[in-house]
Structures are given as C-alpha cells and as structure tokens.
Amino acid sequence: MSQRLFEVGKVGCFVDSYGPGVEKRRGETVSTITVKLRVQPFDAKLATALDAGVGEDCNIRATVFSLNTADPKPNFTRHDFKLALARQNLSIFASPDTEDARVMLLQAKISGTYVRTQKDVSALALVMKATFGPVGRDELELIHSLHRSQAFITFEESEPLFELEEDDEGEEPPVGAVVDGRVPMFDDPRDTPAPSKAKPATERAHRKLHSHQGKKKAAGTRKGARA
Numbered sequence: 001m002s003q004r005l006f007e008v009g010k011v012g013c014f015v016d017s018y019g020p021g022v023e024k025r026r027g028e029t030v031s032t033i034t035v036k037l038r039v040q041p042f043d044a045k046l047a048t049a050l051d052a053g054v055g056e057d058c059n060i061r062a063t064v065f066s067l068n069t070a071d072p073k074p075n076f077t078r079h080d081f082k083l084a085l086a087r088q089n090l091s092i093f094a095s096p097d098t099e100d101a102r103v104m105l106l107q108a109k110i111s112g113t114y115v116r117t118q119k120d121v122s123a124l125a126l127v128m129k130a131t132f133g134p135v136g137r138d139e140l141e142l143i144h145s146l147h148r149s150q151a152f153i154t155f156e157e158s159e160p161l162f163e164l165e166e167d168d169e170g171e172e173p174p175v176g177a178v179v180d181g182r183v184p185m186f187d188d189p190r191d192t193p194a195p196s197k198a199k200p201a202t203e204r205a206h207r208k209l210h211s212h213q214g215k216k217k218a219a220g221t222r223k224g225a226r227a
Contacts (some may be wrong), residue, residue, distance in 0.1 A: 002085045004053035005155035006046065006111055010096050013037040013153050015146040020129060025161075031134030034103050035143060039152075041123030042115060044070035050126075053155070054083050064115050064124065072124055078116040085110050087158040090130060092142070103142050107158045108132040 017036045022029050039046065047061040063079055065072055086110045093103040112129040135143075 002157040003055065004157060005083075005085060005088055007048045007053035008049045009044075009154040010094070011039060011092055011155070012150050013039055014150050015143070015148065017146065019141055023131070023133065023135075030134055032131050033135055033140070034129050034131040036112075036127065036129055038125050038127050040118075040125040040148060042126040043124070044080075046126070051068065055084050060115065072117075076117070080112055080114040083110060083113055086160075088130075089134075089154070089156045089158050091154040092146075093154070094152070096152050098152070101154075102141060105130075105132045105135070105139065107161060128215070136139040136202075 010087060014037065014079060016038050019034055021032045021034050023032045024030075041155060044065040047065060051058045051061050059079070060079075063081075064076075065075075088110060090105040090108050092103050093101050106132040109132070110128055110130055113127070115124055115126050118125060134203065
C-alpha cells in the first residue's frame with residue numbers, strides 16, 4: 001500500500017520560507033532545496049486524511065482534536081510529530097480547480113512536522129519541511145514566485161531510490177544556508193574562519209632542534225678556545 005502525506009488531493013499550503021541545503025547520495029554531495037510549508041487552517045478533517053495516508057501509527061487526529069466534537073483540544077501550543085513516511089512527489093497546482101500541475105517536485109523528504117496554535121488566530125497550523133533536489137531553473141523560479149503565498153499540492157509516494165543516504169532531521173544547515181528565501185549571491189567572507197597563524201608542529205620542532213644543536217656547537221667552541 002502506497003503512502004501519501006494526505007489521502008486527499010490539492011491541499012492548500014503556504015510557502016513560508018525556502019533555502020539551500022545538501023544531501024549525500026552514494027558518497028556524493030547533492031545540492032537541495034528545503035521548503036517550509038504551512039497548512040492553515042488545519043482541521044480534524046485534514047488530520048484524518050493525514051493519518052489515513054501515513055498509516056495507523058500516525059495519531060495526529062486523536063492527539064490534537066477531540067474525538068467527540070472535532071474541536072482542537074485545549075491547553076496546548078504545539079505538538080511535534082515524526083512521521084514514518086516514504087519520500088513524496090509533490091504536484092503543485094495554481095488553484096484547487098486547476099487540472100494541470102504547474103510542476104512536479106520529485107523525491108521530497110518530509111520532516112520537521114508539528115501542529116501549533118497562533119496568537120489571535122483561531123485556526124491551527126500544520127507546519128513541515130519538504131527537502132528535494134537537485135532542481136533546475138524552472139523549479140527554482142517557481143518556488144521563488146510562491147514564497148509567502150499559497151499553492152495547492154497533491155502528495156504521492158515516490159519510487160524508492162537506493163542511493164539515498166538519510167540524514168538526521170536535526171542536522172544544522174550548512175554555512176551559507178538562509179531562511180525566508182534570502183539566498184546570498186556571493187559568499188560572505190565573515191562566514192569563513194580566518195587562517196591560523198600558528199606554525200605547524202613539525203616546523204616548530206625542527207626550529208627547536210636546530211636551535212638546541214646550535215647552542216651545543218657554540219659551547220664546544222668556547223671550551224676549545226679556553227684550552
């Protein structure tokens with residue numbers, strides 16, 4: 001049975017931020033993009049569709065919403081979930097009524113999933129990260145155009161790629177990774193550590209040995225002169 005992040009199509013997702021990253025595949029480093037997606041409002045119906053797509057072990061519906069009223073449970077601000085989910089293909093549509101997808105993003109890893117409340121907003125939000133790549137210019141331009149706007153996405157399980165080496169979700173982004181879509185055009189020299197002025201240990205040892213031998217030679221010369 002295939003896995004889908006949602007067992008429904010064309011889920012409205014806001015693209016809150018995006019930034020570059022890396023992924024290891026068969027010992028090689030591949031450039032990727034990580035997009036932060038937010039589903040809001042996130043209700044009991046969408047939670048049920050999420051549980052149905054991911055599998056029986058996913059209990060977002062029961063954890064976040066009351067079983068009797070389908071209202072959010074009181075007295076919580078955030079619930080984190082680690083989904084046992086296969087990589088997904090994301091078909092992006094301009095609207096819920098659009099038949100043709102604008103683009104399909106392949107082999108997206110879904111991570112960093114949580115449900116949270118928001119001050120002065122009654123609706124809950126489901127937040128997650130989707131990491132995929134490598135991507136071409138068309139995909140990058142589309143992601144940039146969607147930044148801080150809403151897209152409608154259908155999720156489907158990807159074909160397995162055995163060359164993928166999964167990294168931990170908590171891994172820190174590499175130097176130069178950015179948030180909120182602000183991608184630097186050039187490397188900031190402040191991010192590069194200054195070269196060390198310390199001499200190599202072998203060079204220091206050689207100089208010390210040479211200096212010690214010079215002192216012994218000078219002492220022998222003075223003794224010969226007194227004799």
